[in-house]
Amino acid sequence: MAKSTGKSSGPIRGDAPGGFIFIPLGGTGEIGMNFNLYGCDGAWIAVDCGMGFSGPDAPEAEILLPDPGFIAEQREALRGLVITHAHEDHIGGVARLWPQLRCPIYATPFCAAVVRRKLAEAGLGREVKIHVIKPGGSFTLAPFSLRFIPMTHSTPEAQALAVTTSYGTVLHTGDWKSDPNPVVGHTMDEAALRELGDAGVLALVSDSTNAMNEGHSGSEAEVAKSLKALIGDLPGRIAVTCFASNIARVSSVIEAGRAAGRHVALVGRSLGNYVAAAQEAGYMQDVPDFVPEEEIGAIPDDNLLLVVTGSQGEPRSALARIAADTHRYAVLGEGDCAIFSSRMIPGNERAITAVQDALVRRGVDVITDDDQFTHVSGHPARDELKKLYRLVRPKYVVPTHGEWRHLSAQAELAEAEGIPALRLENGDVLQFGPGAPEIVDTVPTGRLAVDGDRIVPLKGGVLGARRRMLFNGVVVGSFIADGAGQPLGTVRVSAPGLLDEAEGKFRQQVEKEFLELLLDLPRKLRADETAFIDAARAGLRKIMGKHFGKRPLVEVHMLQMN
Template identity: 70%
Template sequence: MARSTGKTLNSVQDDAAQGFIFVPLGGTGEIGMNFNLYGCDGAWMAVDCGIGFAGPDMPETEILLPDPAFIVAQRDALLGIVVTHVHEDHIGGIARLWPQLRCPVYATPFAAAVIRRKLNEAGLTREVKLNIISSGGAFVLGPFQLRYLAMTHSTPESQALAITTRYGTVLHTGDWKFDPSPIVGGVSDEAGLKALGDAGVLAIVSDSTNATVEGHSGSELDVKKSLEGLIMDLPGRVAVTCFASNVARVAAVIEAGVTAGRHIALIGRSLGNYIAAAQESGYLTDAPDFIPEKAIGSIPDDNLLLLVTGSQGEPRAALARIAADTHPHAVLGEGDTVIFSSRVIPGNERSIATVRDGLAKRGVNVITDDDEFTHVSGHPARDELRKLYRLVRPRYVIPTHGTWRHLSTHAALAEEEGIATVLVENGDVLQFGPGSPAIVDTVPTGRLAVDGERIVPLKGGIMANRRRMLFNGAVIGSFALDGAGKLCGMPKVSAPGLLDDEDSRLRHEVESEFRDMLGKLHAEFRKNEADYITAAKAGLRKIIGRHFGKRPLVEVHAIQI
């Protein structure tokens, strides 16, 4: 399980030109932001392009993206993005990063329907070549012979990807599980996996999310039955929250609601988008007509089921607004129930607890998977990983999709089964061939932050200043100068987060000290406006430091009169 060092080549471009390599830029060593590169004979291919969610330790932003700079520098050789399934941590970055990547996208019909909606929102529909590949279909991208293999997951048409080159075959699993009774879609293609193994597989690059969990992940059918029993017996309004992209769970909740005789309302725009895409692709076609949000109040409480987004405590999602009593239509209170049909993604514990606490304060009964059987994972537990190994019989296992704890535990399991492993993390260059798989190089990696309509470096000046403002505040000093550079009147100081309207005495002290400091600046500063502004900022920063013990972001504005 030790990391292989191998031979370091002069450049990663040479690695790709002379062999078959794997370079994860996101999702390996972390949860989310899955973005994987495969290079062969000078050509490149990306598998998935997802987003991640910033936790409470990054209050300056909400959505994260993997930094594609390495592949953008050679995007002429990028043949396409191949999508394994529609979860946001695998497709959420496509529309946002495509203007930098500018390559075709390959996806199954359902994934294409979801991606098309995202591209339309971004105004990219006409620019992106979106190629639809049937579930289990085969296609070729340059030196890569590709075949989808259907896998069960919590959303339809999840695919593993068999990647065959002249150096051998690698199976990139995507997200998967073995479920004999999926609610939506078919079972995993075990016959196809065995046939692939019979032909010979060099390595599996596999989901490690549940590598620490012994046994089996469980069946969606069992969750559906449990939800039906729960909802049938509950009084008042019932709300169920899960991921909008978990179409299997959405289907189970809808069926449970119908069985309980409840009308169903969708709360959250993403739910409507995913259900529309699913129906366009032939799924959920027997779903009932949904109650519009504005009509919720016309349905008796005991006959109403709300399907709500926001299971991870996202502050802008529908459930957080319901918990804060700020949603314009959906209201929950004493005697109502919210069922969390989801797991807690690491890093979201605090935000989820805040939402649950808000619901409890309103008298809402909160049910989680700690209380009742409301959730099964869409990822393989250890028995399923063992089964995959025995079907495919790879020479190597490359754990991905998880934190380092997940990856190392997965590697230990594979080695217990007699399979060699190589542990990689984002930025490692793993050469599959020629020769034995080994890490031969590294590339720069990083994270980008989605800031409204733009994308900025997470560690760049904008986000650094945002974080500084969050913890230390911001101060703006304004003053007027005459033609000779002499101060006119009293400067004004605005300090959001430090001074409020009731601090008139303290504000006057700060402004008076700022005036005195400006008046004492050396005459030489007055000859150069830039030098004057720099000296004024430094002086105001010292004044604020003395009064508040803080180092806020400081700006000054000089007005010439």
């Protein structure tokens, strides 16, 4: 854990500190939820605003968001939200968290098209000002001078962001790789990176996801060639699942289907949105007409290719519904094939294997990147990181975007290349200047959970109660009392997850003990409704603990008759 020196150039809350600072609020020490702040002499910009998946450590939630509370309290000083690229772990929180930020958004044409659709779905389309910046463009949010530098990644128009202030320049890489044949989108602008390095770069805030991997991440063009050969040899229906935002991969799958004489259907709403955004930005102009979902059944199996959402095992995704045989139109069965053209995001392993198992149970042949060459990463391996170091020549490297093992691997690599590394975690306040860079403070961070149409804290409150219910059950005791608090008639105890209908005699015993407890409470206490219910709740909890050895969530309902 990064430690604070106890020094600070100014208060963290209220007025922003002086100098030039960097604060990751999400995405450093974890995969997903990328949300970063740069501050300079009282002003702020935010870079990316993503989501993440909860994983087995938080089964009560599915989608997580970084807590923006720190910057939301100072949003009048927030000059804008700058988006590096259109992946969910960088834009998935925008529509949900923008009401707390209420600032302009700056993005490239493709990313802006994707974000507009998300904001429109959230009913915010007319409220949010989006400034479209061309790839490689420059703009100013005083006191910050900002410049996009085109990078290659597994979605179009990924941009590194050069952040220049009077204290120096920091290059925030976003997600990137070095790929001379990215299929769709720009190659890495090495000339611009070298030019930036010639001018002097104080620090490189760098993607660490593949910092443990030797060599090179591989080329998207090679995956396209492999998929074309694979799909051309397979009989039956074929479904390929990948990230909807990986427009290059989606394009490669479509081209492979066309070469194999197959009609292509996009299955999953997010795929349609991303393809529409790509076409709006000038990509994918020559793709064939897609088969509407409702017409999938009219196409012979050997002439059909499905591009499907759900590569991460999301429970409500198209692929999960196909695996459960609950999708309205798309069906896979004996003799068909499902190709996973993606990697497992850490934390999603159980969900993905559950979907794969369900497909295999239905007789579907499941092919992953362990079986065939179906995927390359969009993140730099060690040779690519070293290449970037040599182009940019930063004075310091700040590893971000990854779990601790990834951050540590990049820090060690940078130091082996003779560049000091600054290790930090979410909430650390890294001051780039004045003076030598150092961690000077920490700010509060946290996680929020998407719960239906609302956002709630992951810890405590609603989800805390749900977690307790998950592991210990819930008990509801109900009874009628007169105006003086005297119980009338019988009581009722409901305990879903603890008592079932076959345990009628046991339920009667619990209800008998609960009634006896109520009658034994002092009259004076029963005359106070709040105290009466609190005592009844505590007593029922003890009864259930005695019988089950658990401490369930207990609620008591009293209907008072006057």
